[in-house]
Amino acid sequence: MQLFFFNDTATTEIYTEQIVGSVRCVQETANIPISDECLARWLELKKDHKLRYVIYRVEGEKEVVVDAIGERELTWNDFLENLIKTEPRFIVFDLPFKKNDGIQTEKIIFINWCPQSVPVRVKMVHSSTKDSLKKKMDGIAKEVQATALDDLDFEEVRRLVL
Numbered sequence: 001m002q003l004f005f006f007n008d009t010a011t012t013e014i015y016t017e018q019i020v021g022s023v024r025c026v027q028e029t030a031n032i033p034i035s036d037e038c039l040a041r042w043l044e045l046k047k048d049h050k051l052r053y054v055i056y057r058v059e060g061e062k063e064v065v066v067d068a069i070g071e072r073e074l075t076w077n078d079f080l081e082n083l084i085k086t087e088p089r090f091i092v093f094d095l096p097f098k099k100n101d102g103i104q105t106e107k108i109i110f111i112n113w114c115p116q117s118v119p120v121r122v123k124m125v126h127s128s129t130k131d132s133l134k135k136k137m138d139g140i141a142k143e144v145q146a147t148a149l150d151d152l153d154f155e156e157v158r159r160l161v162l
Contacts (some may be wrong), residue, residue: 031132032058032061032062032064032125032128032129032132033062033063034063034064034133035064035065035066037065037066038054038056038065038066038133039136041066041069042054042092042136042137045092045108049072049094050071050072051071051072052070052073052074052075052078052093052094053070053079053091053092053093054068054070054092055068055069055083055089055091056090056091056133057087057088057089058088058126058129061125067084067089068082070082076095076154076157077154079091079093080152083152085115086115086117086118087115087118087122088113088114088118088123088126089111089113090111090113090129090130090133090134091110091111092108092109092110092111092140093108093109094106094107094108095107095108095109095157095158095161097158097161100162107142107161108141109144109157109161110140111143111144111152112130112144112145112146113146113147113152114126114146115147115148116147116148142161144160
């Protein structure tokens with residue numbers, strides 16, 4: 001933590017408000033509700049095995065909603081094509097892969113996609129919402145943090161899951 005000292009009251013008040021405002025933002029957004037559709041789509045992926053992936057987003061700092069779904073026959077590359085690269089998203093993905101011994105398997109992963117270029121306030125809202133969404137989803141094998149497309153390389157993700 002860095003401490004800054006300012007000689008004038010106006011500058012001190014501006015920085016204090018920015019810090020307090022940021023803390024207030026996190027406190028207010030920590031209770032963003034999750035839509036019923038989010039949970040319904042999660043169950044379609046997990047229990048019914050009807051979907052390959054579900055992409056979620058925070059809509060207007062008011063609710064977590066479904067942004068997109070991927071049908072079962074879609075691939076990792078299809079998912080990457082559908083992912084909005086400039087905005088944060090949460091993704092659950094039923095990842096099919098071969099283990100090192102050659103056996104085909106699947107594991108559900110949770111991807112926290114938050115590009116580095118996203119403004120700080122948006123990152124804070126996204127970050128403070130992640131845990132409340134993830135708590136509603138039992139059965140996730142691994143969480144992947146991604147801030148750049150390189151973090152979503154299939155082989156890298158597969159290695160994380162093994």
